Amino acid sequence: MATINANFLKLKAGYLFPEIGRRVKAYTEANPDKAARIIRCGIGDVTEALPPAIVKAMHEGVDELAHRETFHGYGPEQGYEFLRQAIVDNQFADLGISADEVFISDGSKCDTGNILDIFGKGNTIAITDPVYPVYVDTNVMAGNTGDADAKGAYEGLLYLPCNAENGFVADVPTEKADLIYLCFPNNPTGSVATRAQLEAWVAYAKANDAIILFDAAYEAFIQDPEIPHSIFEIEGAKDCCIEFRSFSKNGGFTGVRCAYVVIPKTVTGKTETGERIPLHQLWSRRHSTKFNGASYPVQKAAAAVFSEEGKAQVNELIEHYMGNAKLLIEAATAAGLQVFGGKNAPYVWVGCPKGLSSWDMFDKMLQEAQVVITPGSGFGSAGEGYFRISAFNSRANVEEVCNRLKALIA
Numbered sequence: 506m507a508t509i510n511a512n513f514l515k516l517k518a519g520y521l522f523p524e525i526g527r528r529v530k531a532y533t534e535a536n537p538d539k540a541a542r543i544i545r546c547g548i549g550d551v552t553e554a555l556p557p558a559i560v561k562a563m564h565e566g567v568d569e570l571a572h573r574e575t576f577h578g579y580g581p582e583q584g585y586e587f588l589r590q591a592i593v594d595n596q597f598a599d600l601g602i603s604a605d606e607v608f609i610s611d612g613s614k615c616d617t618g619n620i621l622d623i624f625g626k627g628n629t630i631a632i633t634d635p636v637y638p639v640y641v642d643t644n645v646m647a648g649n650t651g652d653a654d655a656k657g658a659y660e661g662l663l664y665l666p667c668n669a670e671n672g673f674v675a676d677v678p679t680e681k682a683d684l685i686y687l688c689f690p691n692n693p694t695g696s697v698a699t700r701a702q703l704e705a706w707v708a709y710a711k712a713n714d715a716i717i718l719f720d721a722a723y724e725a726f727i728q729d730p731e732i733p734h735s736i737f738e739i740e741g742a743k744d745c746c747i748e749f750r751s752f753s754k755n756g757g758f759t760g761v762r763c764a765y766v767v768i769p770k771t772v773t774g775k776t777e778t779g780e781r782i783p784l785h786q787l788w789s790r791r792h793s794t795k796f797n798g799a800s801y802p803v804q805k806a807a808a809a810v811f812s813e814e815g816k817a818q819v820n821e822l823i824e825h826y827m828g829n830a831k832l833l834i835e836a837a838t839a840a841g842l843q844v845f846g847g848k849n850a851p852y853v854w855v856g857c858p859k860g861l862s863s864w865d866m867f868d869k870m871l872q873e874a875q876v877v878i879t880p881g882s883g884f885g886s887a888g889e890g891y892f893r894i895s896a897f898n899s900r901a902n903v904e905e906v907c908n909r910l911k912a913l914i915a
């Protein structure tokens with residue numbers, strides 16, 4: 506008999522997005538006349554077409570594969586040098602990161618989940634609340650937690666509450682953690698960490714011999730020049746941090762799939778006997794054993810994000826989405842709601858009207874305004890009383906959402 510990984514049975518059944526889908530389906534079945542009016546601002550997926558420079562590069566990549574003379578088979582598992590070097594030149598030029606410290610993959614969701622392969626058992630895992638659910642669920646699958654309680658909090662995880670008081674940026678805890686997940690700009694709250702806040706986190710990691718897993722999937726949306734884009738802008742981070750980046754949200758690659766992990770060779774973890782081993786060495790082995798590289802046309806397309814044309818077109822996309830975020834902030838504020846985020850991130854995080862829970866507000870927005878938002882409690886119990894509006898949409902849809910929100914709350 507084949508036994509199973511029983512940790513999977515600890516996972517909560519009602520995952521956030523399926524539940525949203527279920528409620529939207531039930532509503533449209535009961536109200537077919539309203540189906541066409543529904544505007545989705547729920548799932549964090551981009552909506553606009555790929556920039557032309559990126560499409561052109563992908564086409565060229567496909568054409569190369571179409572001829573024997575220019576054909577490519579398996580590429581390097583770590584990713585093509587042309588892409589790793591373009592990443593370093595454009596994003597880490599002054600930070601002392603080298604191209605062989607960059608690992609190309611097919612997504613940050615996979616990377617942030619797979620990274621647990623290289624860590625041992627018994628680590629204390631610190632996770633912000635609310636949080637991107639992938640960090641939690643992959644730790645449950647890996648056996649790093651006990652069971653969930655009635656509120657959905659897993660035994661054994663160190664939850665770092667984020668709230669209006671701390672501006673949705675977790676304070677360093679008094680407890681000792683070994684692995685810390687940070688995501689800035691943040692999904693779902695849209696908050697960003699200042700340099701001083703990141704310095705405090707790096708100091709904490711060094712003092713506790715901990716590793717920070719820094720998810721910078723939304724760094725391209727930072728508008729404030731004072732806000733760091735990379736954890737490696739912080740002194741000492743190259744001893745204790747791993748950074749995850751993705752082309753999903755800046756280049757619109759959610760359906761194309763390309764991302765990367767940066768692991769400086771100076772970051773180490775310990776064996777049970779106290780010997781220090783570079784995490785780079787372990788990830789390199791893991792990556793080349795379990796992954797065979799992102800596809801060639803996709804890596805060509807990703808490199809085009811850094812061409813002159815590509816940069817200008819990606820900036821236009823970011824400006825479009827951030828223009829949406831600005832309108833959403835204005836509308837939610839005008840409706841008298843408490844608003845966070847949206848200034849350096851494509852997510853606006855809004856306090857529910859008095860007396861409404863996150864799911865109450867979800868139902869109200871769906872039934873009375875036909876707008877799909879994401880209930881904050883779906884990202885953790887500290888998200889209760891809030892909802893997330895995504896700025897990933899057309900301008901016309903966002904303007905309509907703004908009008909409906911104001912009418913709904915007025």
Ligand SMILES: *Cc1c(COP(=O)(O)O)cnc(C)c1O
Nearest residue numbers: 612613614637692722751753764
């Ligand atoms: C969208 C997103 C990513 C990117 O995931 P991909 O798998 O690269 O598409 C990573 N982290 C967070 C928090 C995200 O919201």
